[in-house]
Amino acid sequence: MTILHCAACGLRLTGPLSPLPAVPERPSYDGLPVDGVRRAPSTVPRGHYAVDPDPTGAPFVPAEDQDDCVPAYPGGPSIVEDGVELVAGGPRDTLLLHPEDMPSLVPHPTGESGCCGLPGNRGPNRACPCGAPVGTEMSECWTPYELHLVPGAVTEVQGA
Numbered sequence: 001m002t003i004l005h006c007a008a009c010g011l012r013l014t015g016p017l018s019p020l021p022a023v024p025e026r027p028s029y030d031g032l033p034v035d036g037v038r039r040a041p042s043t044v045p046r047g048h049y050a051v052d053p054d055p056t057g058a059p060f061v062p063a064e065d066q067d068d069c070v071p072a073y074p075g076g077p078s079i080v081e082d083g084v085e086l087v088a089g090g091p092r093d094t095l096l097l098h099p100e101d102m103p104s105l106v107p108h109p110t111g112e113s114g115c116c117g118l119p120g121n122r123g124p125n126r127a128c129p130c131g132a133p134v135g136t137e138m139s140e141c142w143t144p145y146e147l148h149l150v151p152g153a154v155t156e157v158q159g160a
Helices: none
Strands: 002-006 048-052 060-062 079-081 084-088 094-097 133-138 146-149 154-158
Touching: none
Parallel strands: none
Antiparallel strands: 002 154, 048 094, 060 084, 079 084, 094 146, 133 146
């Protein structure tokens, strides 16, 4: 079991988490409310984490293939700015968690908002209570439901 702590202040941020061998397939979502909330099922089950090898979030860079409508990130929509298809160019190998496994995180000001949650398009939007940016939550009705941790923002402590 792994417990995550803030690298800046040492605060314990999670309960015990079990690693997954790979990122699970992102669940499909029809956009309809479930229990009064419009968001996709979480990619990672509660109490687990995975290492996501794909680039995550900002900055967004031009896609290699401009002739095909590609998702900006796995499980996400296409993003087009000024006629250019964009894809995530952010960090690779982020720890991917269920957003509710880090309940003590607070908003980190990015200026982003959505109709149902956070799209996660502007970089870290969740912080430790000490103020250190820790991760990027995706919780908008048209995104996967995930929390990607900033590399180096947390320390992993083994134990139960």
